[in-house]
Amino acid sequence: MDLICKYNSQTPTFVEMPKSVCVVQGLKVTMPFQPYPAQLAMMNRILQALNRRANCLIESPTGSGKSLALLCAALAWQRSCEGRSPEEPKHRSLLDCDTFEDPYDEFNLEDFASPPSKKMEFVDTSFSKEMGTQDSVPVYEIEHYSVPRIYFCSRTHRQIAQLIRELRRSCYTDISMTVLASREYTCIHPHVSRLSDKNSECRKLVDGVENEYCSYYRNVKRGENERGRFLDRFYSCLHKKSFSGRVSSAEDLVWDIEDLTNVGHSCGLCPYFLCTDVLYRDAKVIFCPYNYLLDPLIRKSMNISLKGSVIVFDEAHNIEDVCRESISYSLVKEELLAVVAHLQLIAEQSSPELGDAAMVCILHFERLVEWMEKNAIDEEMTLQEPGYYTTVWRGTDVYVMLKAMGLEQSALHCLKNALDVFTGEKSSREDERKYKGEFVQAEMRILVPLEKLVYALIYLYRDKEDVLTSSSSDTYSYCLCLEKRAGTQHARFRGPLAEQSSKSTFKGTHFMESIHFWCMNPALAFKDVSRRARSIILASGTLCPMYTYAAELGVPFPIQLEAMHVLPPERMYVAAVGLGPNGKALRATYQEVDSFGFQDELARALLAICKVVPDGVLCFLPSYRLLEKLVKRWKDTGSLWEQITEQKLVLMEPRKGNELEGVLNKFHKAIAAPSAGNSQCTGALLLAVYRGKVAEGIDFADRQARAVVTVGIPYPNVKDLRIALKRQYNDSRLNDSRKIGKASFISGSQWFEVQAYRALNQALGRCLRHRNDWGALIMLDARSCQQQFRSGLSKWIRSNLRHCSDFNEMENYLSSFVERLQEK
Template sequence: MAIFKQPVKKRKINNSRNLDVSNGKSKSNDDSIMTDDSSANNSLMTEDEDENIEPKIENNLPKKTKAIIPVIYFCTRTHKQIEQVIKELQRTSFNNARSCVLASREHTCIQDSNIYYPQISYKSKTELCRDLLDPRARRRNSIKLRRQIDRCNYYDNGGVKISTYGQLAKFGVPSVWDIEDIVRLGITKHSCPYYGTRLLLKTAEIVFCPYNYIIDPVIRRTMNLKLKGHVIIVDEAHNIEDQCRDAASLQLDQTNMNLAKADCEKIYKSSGNSVTYGRLARYLSDLSKWIDEKSNDIKTYDEYNRGVLSWSGTYTIASFDDFGVGLKAFEIFKKDCDTALADLAEENESDETKNSKKENIENELGDENETIENNSSKDQDPDSAITNATKTLLSSICSVFSLFYDEKYKYDYHVSLVKVMQLKKFEHKERGIMTGIGGWLNSGPEEPKDTRPVWNNVVSFLCLNPAAVFDELKSTVRNIILTSGTLSPMQSFQSELGTQFPIALEAAHVIKQDQCWVTSVSVGPSGTDLNGQFQNINTYDYQDEMGKVLLDVCTVVPHGVLCFMPSYTLMDKLYNRWQLTGLLNRLNQIKVVMCEPRRGDQLEELMAKYYAAVRGDEGGPRGALFLAVYRGKISEGLDFSDNNARAVVAVGIPFPNYKEESVKHKKDYNNKHHKNKGLLPGWEWYQIQAYRALNQALGRCIRHKNDWGAILLVDSRYEQPKNQSGLSKW
């Protein structure tokens, strides 16, 4: 665990636990030190939610104390981990704290696309929601489907039935609730859980969310999260370096950029007098010209019809000036983006206000509102603001380019251009429904008439310094607490994040030594060396020997066994080989064999089958073997306590793919700057990434003080002391 404390000016204020209000003054038996920052906008109580507090006491409280209580933002990687933390919080004496869980529409939307658009297959709940809330999309879809499309009926309740903690208590929902609780209530009360939680956020004392909500500036602004003066706890913080680099990086797809340009041009032409959208379109057009010019320099292509060029960030900035997209042009672009986003917010607010007025009139006039509905739809200009897709793209460009042009970080970027052949669907006639990513992609009941190969360009602005994002966080919040079982070595976190953590704790495990048996396996039952380097894993000798090791483990170990591998490629290779040799059949006679799916939406059903097999619910083999990958969903956040994982088999050492552009450039960056920035040399950084992933997977085995199990490190390289030193202290 590592804790960053924001240096603050301190002042003494009177604690309000013991107040004398007889003369309008407040007294306290003890003093509390609190920050002089009044931006923490969440008090512990609100008038309508705590009826026990007397008005005269509330009125006599010093005004500045009401907004001083910091909110705790608890972040972790997955919603499954959030669910586990909430269960633990419910067992404590703090189970009356007002909590809020932030989640995507995929987890909280209760709408059914078949009600509105049965002819359209939506890829996500987000696409559906955006179409139902966008008046332009509703109008286009109404014309196409030849029927009136109203705004989402759940949203029209505005979350009002589940928007305060008083309402939650009235309906039997505890202050500390989980996503399932709020979704169930939303269905019962016919009210949107997604927007309801955003209203609950305003008075929450502790907020749970995936950590990209806090780390990614674009998501943070979209959710309107104000972090100044508050406390952030990042669980599973071994991933925070990658998360920060990703948040400061950007992939620009030229096709999407041209769609955004067309969107801005359309508004410019329809509005007639708004130069803002004309300038936005011109900036995107000039940026597209830069991409075209650089794309023409690509002369060689790989077997996938892919060509790549790359440059330093400083070279790219210099070349931007030649195309009219330099720093001065970007500063104007950024202001224009703010205007466009404000216009979109105003249009959405206007649409919501009209809907509210329409509801009031409906209540008074009953069935005589048909004319009002028709007139309301006519008044709405469908081209007065950008689409949500354009909003996302413009916001991302502004966020990343602000860092990219910053003198402090311009040496921390590497830019690459990938030109690739893609299959594109063409229609012989234009269709009227705009769905897909925020309204860009056309879709509908018609089948595509033609598919052709076309070239597309994608530009990646790769940030190599996680401090570029972390600097803003640490300068804003009161405290940041990083916690994980695999933070070590702490030094790398401090250097990578550019932050000193004055409070650090490295603890031993809570179990006794006889509860966990750890060993390395260098050779298999047949004496074959189990060195998991690339040149060995493709041999049948290695693949067959690894299967024999697992067969022996599954024969001896009861219940659940987890086996982690460096990649899906190796997992598939071993599985196919064992299927061919008959070894897979022998494994299935002992335990039910399962493989971690690549798609996250398939995991929940598979996990239910795994737990059932461990319990022996369906007869047959008692127990299960789960083949998984390091850095996958199985390695983090899922519950494998007790019989669910009596052994963890760790195959190989999970070094990152050194051929990946991000890994290669990060190693080079650290080698170049390790002295002046205090970073670890590239090779040391590379090794640490492997052992963090390894230790995270090993941690699936022992989950509480009474748990027990075995850990097997299957690779002859673990015999070397240098490879043992990377294992966690616990």
């Protein structure tokens, strides 16, 4: 017998019960090991949210078992729903929470042979249902008794693979699941998988254009006619052919993309249609990148249904940015001209229905191009920098310009009908294959600008209706930007008309003109998801400051948790110091960083830290520009650079992402064998950038990062036009709400501050990755000693933060800390 924890809001108490079974909120949750207190606290909040149909914010540092707690709590709750009777839905209140418990070698495809079934669709057939209307009844108001699906979302496929590895460690591996992934990750066709545009070529083979077909796709469709037998044999094949050598039982249904492609190769099945269609239909748990849910174009093309579901966004600290980006749209003039040229061919050579749709699009695209050319006059635009001009419209002016472009709401209706024809949604059944085939041959990529324009207009006019009927704000959510930028013409936009228009040059320089519909309000995208879902859980190691999410995303998050680190305080040293070794103030502001005094003092500070700290040291800087400027200065002066390089191999995060792997390999080798090239060398120093690849999701455990040094406070670029517009938008919205006595929004300055602290917290979380790790977090900036600075840090960081009066004090504490931990 082992201990089970009955967790309550005050302190955990332990009673003797079976191993790894925790009673949380009255529900048994099985864990693969005795959970940490932080995991119990997380599971308590998660189950509160699911029982109440509420939304939840969870910040829990890396190494605290966040992903496993999310999975086990959610899946235990889902399993408890399976036996729930429709007449007795389970509801709990926070008032109840005072004491909660916080075979076969290959597929024989002939076994499934039968007449072809209905053609698999690529897109949802109900546009209005997918996009919803303002009169839609929210999902949480509908009694929905079927077992809710759970979507686990993360930022990248790499992070999704980590979630699946955690699921394999759990006791819930008998769950039916799928992973939604693009053809980029799943296509195994010998020809298509080598192409850059896999989508268009796949559609050609699925539609049988030129009588060529994809055998992998057809095998999947043949098997579906006896679905039960097909799935039984699929899982048998999965167990035999895959699972990367791990031991698994017959009930183990968990797989990843590598497993799926292995089965695809050995059994002749298309992994893409398996995971996005066949397995998706019965899946109780679905893993996907979070833009699959937040981007309406992807959500529609993948036929994703969110009604009554539970959605968990892991690594959700950037979700506000993703929401804004997902419904912001850009169109390039050359792109539009190339599309017009292709549409003219369709109008001349295709069926009447397709030809009429093409003519509608030609009319509106040509009017849009005409508007762009008329307004892209240098003298009437704002010069942002040499060769870069913009004009921005806000508020009601946006709709005045839409009218000038001929893009009123009536135009939206016409363009939407044309889009339906092109995607086969309104073609007659007998001609559907023929029309879609013709369109594929005329290049499917011309759908992209049409879809972007249609969706931009949908959200623009939805926002207008919201503002006209709102009682809290008169601020419109979109800005319209016309951009003219010097550059070269992109080859993929070239077409007959594009070539004719490329004469727009100035002193031999080609200018590319673009129109941007920039969304400033992430709530527009997030509400599309939240109003369908039962509960949404946002989790990350760095959600702080947390007060902004409700204001920015437009939905309440009544249940929140800021968990402490599983690492004991004695194994971490967290310090803030505003002075360098020579007593000079370190203030990494835009005005100060260019001074040689600041640059040299920072070099002396890094040298002192590198002398004390063994193995790997990470140093985060506000920008690549500053990183390059510092290294140049230090190399030019010689002495300080030579001393630093005697202590550590110094490496820099590259601007190009494809060069990072080589830099990291050198970093790891220098730590594994530090004295290989220099007897005094003790490891490596990696100079990195906030918000860069190193700061976002790379694991630097144990010797890889014994210290993280942060320089400055990483505010967004004040000169960035979109940053300035976002600040103006937030100020305007807040002022509007105050006029009627509501102040539920945040100001532009508050939003600006929050972006800085989230980036800072993300960088600080690169080390201390598990409970037996140890390391130091050192913040170098005079502003880091202010009370306002402390309030923006994650709870576990601010609880352990020591403000040092000078650099000598910090260095002495650091030396004692390192000596004590090295002795253990």
